[in-house]
Amino acid sequence: MxxxxxxxxxxxxxxQYRTLCQLGTQVKDIMHWSWTKRGNLQVTALTPTVTTGIRRQIRHLMWLMVLNFPHLLRNAGHGGGVRYVAKPADHEPIRRFLT
Structure with a gap:
């Protein structure tokens, strides 16, 4: 990703997150998030120990994930899944030919 x-x-x-990536290969191996009753996004680290460095890396990674996937801010039934959605171009593509 x-x-x-x-x-x-x-x-x-x-x-960027070497310490976290040593702990797991997928986001679900490193952390999970849930919504509190007050509507806050709560992120939980799934590491044996939570050091200042791990906390900082998780905070930064979650910040980037929210920037790249803003639908994570909505308390919807997305089940923790993240995927890219691309819209088809509404114009004719420019054809290039090599000669």
Whole structure:
């Protein structure tokens, strides 16, 4: 999974969050999130110990995920699933030919 930061740079979680990626290969291995009764998004780390570094990396990763997948902010039945949705182009593509 590649995430885009607000400044347009692409973040690779495998390199940016090395400590977290050693603990699991999927987001569900590292953390899970749920909604509280007050409507807040609560993120829980699924690590044996939660150090300051792990807490900082989870906070930053969740921030990037919310920026890239804003539907996570809605308390809907998405079940923790994240997927990309692309709309087809509404114009004719430009054809390129090599000569």
């Amino acid at each position: 590649r995430l885009q930061a607000p400044d347009g740079t692409v973040v690779n979680p495998n390199t």
